[in-house]
Amino acid sequence: MSNAGLKTLPAIPRSIWMLGFVSLFMDISSELIHGLLPVFMVSSLGATAFAVGMVEGIAESTALIVKVFSGVLSDRLGKRKALAVLGYGLGALSKPLFALALTVNWVLAARFIDRIGKGIRGAPRDALVADLVPPQIRGAAYGLRQSLDTVGAFLGPLLGVALMLFWAGDFRTVFWYALIPAFIAVLLLAFGVSEPGAGARRTPAAPVQWATLAEMGGAYWFVVAMGAVFTLARFSEAFLILRAQQQGLPDSYAPLVLVLMNLVYAFCAYPLGRLADRMSHLSLLSAGLITLAAADLVLAQAQGLAAVAAGVALWGLHMGMTQGLLATMVAATAPAHLRGTAFGFFNLASGIAMLAASVLAGLLWDRLGPAATFYAGAVFSAAALLMLVLGSRRPAA
Numbered sequence: 001m002s003n004a005g006l007k008t009l010p011a012i013p014r015s016i017w018m019l020g021f022v023s024l025f026m027d028i029s030s031e032l033i034h035g036l037l038p039v040f041m042v043s044s045l046g047a048t049a050f051a052v053g054m055v056e057g058i059a060e061s062t063a064l065i066v067k068v069f070s071g072v073l074s075d076r077l078g079k080r081k082a083l084a085v086l087g088y089g090l091g092a093l094s095k096p097l098f099a100l101a102l103t104v105n106w107v108l109a110a111r112f113i114d115r116i117g118k119g120i121r122g123a124p125r126d127a128l129v130a131d132l133v134p135p136q137i138r139g140a141a142y143g144l145r146q147s148l149d150t151v152g153a154f155l156g157p158l159l160g161v162a163l164m165l166f167w168a169g170d171f172r173t174v175f176w177y178a179l180i181p182a183f184i185a186v187l188l189l190a191f192g193v194s195e196p197g198a199g200a201r202r203t204p205a206a207p208v209q210w211a212t213l214a215e216m217g218g219a220y221w222f223v224v225a226m227g228a229v230f231t232l233a234r235f236s237e238a239f240l241i242l243r244a245q246q247q248g249l250p251d252s253y254a255p256l257v258l259v260l261m262n263l264v265y266a267f268c269a270y271p272l273g274r275l276a277d278r279m280s281h282l283s284l285l286s287a288g289l290i291t292l293a294a295a296d297l298v299l300a301q302a303q304g305l306a307a308v309a310a311g312v313a314l315w316g317l318h319m320g321m322t323q324g325l326l327a328t329m330v331a332a333t334a335p336a337h338l339r340g341t342a343f344g345f346f347n348l349a350s351g352i353a354m355l356a357a358s359v360l361a362g363l364l365w366d367r368l369g370p371a372a373t374f375y376a377g378a379v380f381s382a383a384a385l386l387m388l389v390l391g392s393r394r395p396a397a
Contacts, residue, residue, distance in 0.1 A: 013132050016141050018192040019125060020148030025185035026088060027149050029178040030114070031156030031262070033098050035255025036164070037107065038238040040171045043251055047104050049242060053362020055104065056236035057355040059111035064351025066119025068344035074124040075340040081128065081195050087121025088189055090114070092182035099175035123343035130331040130339050131196050139328045140274045146323055147269035152181075154262030157255030164252040220333040220342060224349050226285075227326055229387055231353035233292055233380035235361040235373070237261065240315065243299055243370055244308045260309060261316040268320025281329050286388055288321035293381035300374035311374075 041047035041055065070087065074080045090113060097110035126142075133141040163174040237258065244257045275284065295314035302308045327343075334342030357380070364372040 012137060012141055012144055015132055015193045016129060016145060017148075018188060019129065020145045022088065022185045022189045022193070023145060023149035024152035024155075025181040025188065026091060027152030028156040028159065029095060029180075029182035029185070030091070031153045031255075031258055032160045032163075032178045032181075033095070033156075033175055034238075035157030035160045035241070035258045036171055036174065036251075037098070037111075038241045039245055039251045039254045041104055041107060042242070042245075044171060045101075045104050045107070048362070049239075049365035050359075050362035051104055052238050052242065053236065053358045053360075053365070055108050055111055056238045057358030057362075058108065059115040060236060060358065061351040061355035062112055063115035063118040063122065064347040064354060066116055067123040067347035067351075070120045070123050070340070070344065072341045072344050074127060075338055079195065080124040080131065080340070081189070081193060083124040084121040084128065084193075085186065085190055087117045087119070087124075088182075088186045090117030090120065092179065092186050093117075095175070095178045095182055098178070099172045119347075123340050123347060126327055126331075126343045127339040128193075128195065129327075130336075135332070138331055139325070140270070142327045142331075143270040143272060143274060146327075147266050150262045150266035150269055150319075154259045154266060156181075157258040157262070160255040161253055161259070164255075169252050217333065217335075220330070223326070223329045223333055224346050226384070226388060227346055228349040228353040229380070229384040230285075230289070230322070230326070231350040232357045233289070233296075233377050233384055234318075235354070235357040235377060237315075238358075239361050239365065239370075239373055240299070240308075240312055242365070243302065243374075244305065244312075246370055247302060247305050247308050249305060249308075257308075257312055261312045261319070264313050264316030265319045265323075268317055269323070272320050272325070281325060281332075282388060284325055285322055285329075286385060288318045288325070289381050289385040289388065291318040291321060293378045293385070296374040296378035296381060300371040300378070 038052050038056075041052055042049075047055075070083050074083050077083075094110055094114035094117065097106065097113065101107045101110060129141050129145060130138060159177070160174060163177055164171075167173045240261065241254050241257045245251070245254055249256070272284070291314055295311050295318060298307060298314060299311035302311060326346075330342055330346050331339060360376065361373045364376055
């Protein structure tokens with residue numbers, strides 16, 4: 001066979017790999033804390049499931065909503081990296097507050113600052129990925145970054161378990177260790193990632209106006225609406241941890257829930273990202289929604305830790321199918337000079353949905369029991385799938 005017959009897609013640039021490792025180290029830091037935080041709030045601070053849902057909903061929706069402004073700003077300035085460094089820096093500076101928290105309000109404040117940082121960095125980072133690679137390998141690039149991000153997301157909880165056992169269940173001492181990988185992430189971003197050269201730089205976008213939003217096009221806004229309904233079906237993973245604890249998992253081992261979920265997610269994200277470059281986005285997203293509904297039903301009916309583990313594994317599989325894909329669909333449907341803005345508005349809609357989903361999940365948990373929370377998730381998954389089927393007559397993303 002000739003060399004021409006063996007021609008492959010362009011290689012993924014070094015800066016994409018570095019962005020992946022930045023995400024890896026920050027996720028080690030964040031998930032070390034987040035894998036323990038729901039149990040810490042319930043066991044040490046006396047929080048209810050509703051309070052956990054409020055904290056998680058406010059925190060995660062803040063991150064998503066702030067992405068609107070950081071995305072618009074990155075388009076307006078024609079730059080991405082500086083905003084990303086600022087966002088990762090805020091995330092690192094928030095970590096000591098978790099160790100010092102004496103009430104749920106302290107935890108809320110720490111999560112709020114941490115998620116503001118995530119919001120500032122998210123849209124510019126996602127847009128930077130699109131700026132750095134050609135369209136034919138964009139799915140693989142998002143999948144790679146997401147896969148490395150997810151490696152950190154299961155190493156962090158695993159480190160949390162080890163430290164909890166070493167420090168005999170001392171949450172606060174364990175939380176201090178999150179500072180180390182957080183600052184490594186900031187340094188890697190500051191010195192290891194380069195924006196496109198002057199010849200490839202974007203022309204700064206004009207201020208966002210109603211005409212700007214119309215310029216996005218119907219295909220983009222369909223992806224935004226799809227993402228919002230999808231987010232209603234995927235409430236905070238804190239409830240996965242609480243479900244495992246309710247089924248008998250000891251506090252020190254609570255982060256193993258995220259280890260399992262993210263292990264499955266990490267192994268799936270990159271190959272499924274490559275698959276997204278070769279098949280219908282809507283078909284893969286439909287498969288992800290069906291998988292999420294199955295995860296919710298298994299968790300709703302779980303009797304014992306083995307069933308919870310099966311549901312958590314399915315949850316991780318659906319994440320691998322859908323998270324990099326949604327970013328790919330946004331990049332594919334938005335004008336190149338408005339990608340930061342596009343990711344921002346996508347995350348605004350998802351942020352509002354995440355707040356509603358997590359608060360509703362906590363209310364259902366407290367009022368009707370854990371099963372009701374997961375049955376509701378399955379219903380929203382079915383609604384999102386129906387919306388996807390009805391919208392499939394639109395031009396493919």
